[in-house]
Amino acid sequence: MGDKVDVVVAGSGAAGSVFAATLAEAGRSVLVLEGGKSRTLDDLYSSQIWARRLKWGAPTVEETGKHPIWYNFNAGHGYGGAAMHHYGVWPRYHPEDMRSRTLYGRALDWPFEYDVLRPFYDQVQEDVGIAGDAEAEIWRPPGAPYPLPPILVNEHGMAFAKGFEAKGLHTSPIPIAVLSRDYKGRPACIWDGWCDAGCPTGALANPLAVYIPRAVAAGAMLQAESQVTRVMMNKRGDRAIGVEYYTPDGLRHMQEAETVVLAAFTVENPRILLNSADSSAPSGLANSSGLVGRYLLSHAAVMVYGMFPQATNSFFGTTGGQLFNQDAFDKQSDAGAYGSRQWEIGLATKPNDLLGIAMSRPDIYGQSLHKFMHDGARHIGAMVGVCEDQPNIDNRVELSTTKDRYGMPQARTVYQYSDDALKLWEIAGKEGVAITKAAGATDAWHGPLGGQHIMGGTIMGSDPARSVVNQFSQTHDVANLFIGGGGVFPTSSCVNSTFTLHATSLMSAQHLRDHWAAIAA
């Protein structure tokens, strides 16, 4: 058993690193237990093949239901988690995303309004350095202007911009956590388009570039290959006293702590809670509402491609895109489908991998594939439409009967997109192809239904009977147990989740810091 610490954090990704930095800088002893391997920025080889090492490699999550959530693609493993190889597109949620039930009688309300989260967005943005143009981003909710000017827009972004303009749609520079200039000791991006393989220069705000170094400088300890399996409780069952974890040698360990933060990503957090069932919490820890694992959420995404007569040089740039559009953000802007949509435009595209040139047309093979690859290398253009899904109590994470090598039941997900999300996806696909044609592409097409960003499963709310955590991501049932990550979101909006989960994690970590005596005592 290791020495007792003030805070033990499960997971070293986006959320875990924010908790670790905030609490270590407040003088707390922090231990981060990471299930995957130790990695440094020097491990991030520029290769779509090597990039696959960073993806989920732990026991398989069983995906059931009508639609997969693409867990293995969306999850990461090892220091930095999925955030280590994420693309840094960081828009904010809009005020109406948090008041859906009040405003429209649909979905769920968050336990606070946008204004409560706004200062945390502003703080995170200042910490990591977001590039963008707040004025041109006409849909943007109130907030401090971006600390950095927009990123590069090359012939790829410009080609699509023409199509949006022709359709009467607006584009703005994309809000992105990629440095357009040197910032706080980190170098500006050189637009090599290797974001998916993990950015080793530190220009993209992955955890190893920003919050982990801060946490470590303040004395936090990181321990790799330590898979958290249970939260340990006191005899009364009302306080967490630490966590159980396993190391690859098969040994079981116990780490005592004053407070526990689960930041092991959306599916793994409920898995740990459900596996922590004991006599005082027979249906799983922090589960008096019965909602642990429920309201799992994802975005329905559509990739749209065009082959342009002019060079797009799309091997260059940032994988998350160059330009942005939220003209269809209004929840009721698309007839017959409730929810918002957005476009991320001009995605840097390499030859191989799931989002590469070859996979954009999986039907082509033989010599035609060679020709397609040569044409696409300099002429393909790509953008992605992201559509909101609606919270559904039946979409869930549960425990499987299959166990992993440590005897922990694997997670099983059950997922089905709402009719609204599927309709938005269909509208987006058609709109994207029309825009791409209007942009002058000689050929335009879209890909199949894809899942992006996984949220929900441990949702926040003011009513303990209808939510798992409160507005500070603190479980209703166990005061010294916190959840970090997009798992606490009751609605998905259509925006990428990582900026918002940084903001909620920062709010939560500061709450714990400022109320330490009351919570940890």
Add this chain to the structure above:
Amino acid sequence: MTPDDINRRKFVRNTGLGALAFNIGGVSTLLTPREAYADGVKFTSLAAEDAALLAAFADHLLPGAGAAGIAHFVDHQLGVDPQECLLMCKYFPEIKAPFDVFYNGGIGALRDVVTHQYKKPFGALAAAEKDAITNDLWQGSIENWSGPPPPLFYMMVRSDAVDVVYGTKDGFDELNIPYMAHIMPKEKW
């Protein structure tokens, strides 16, 4: 300034090309899949005839994939811990580790179909016959198929072929686009 104008050499910390650690006579030797193929390195995960069929099928999906060492690439990756595996199949919810079950299942089913339908090996089929099988696989309409979902098998082999032909620095050179590495893969794949 165009991307190609940028002198990126200063960002490249290691200029070695991607290579796999092959075991030759008990000695671990770094070779690219292409070199391993040219040297006739023994397969360790796949049976030799399965590797040959995989290479022949991949060569039909992307001519040149066989000589680029697809069979050695896949063979090598099937032998590593699934967590470290570099095959695209690891993203797919339908494909579970250990991944040799998927590949062996697909290769075996392909052999059975070809043998049953044409009474000769895949490599000896006419181009039109290979096309017929390939199209049926992609469309999921192939008959007497006993392996994993046929379109999935087609897509994974095609992806592996694209990896070895176009996913490397040589592949980018062939496409006449700059590789622009921050850090080149320096060992294994």
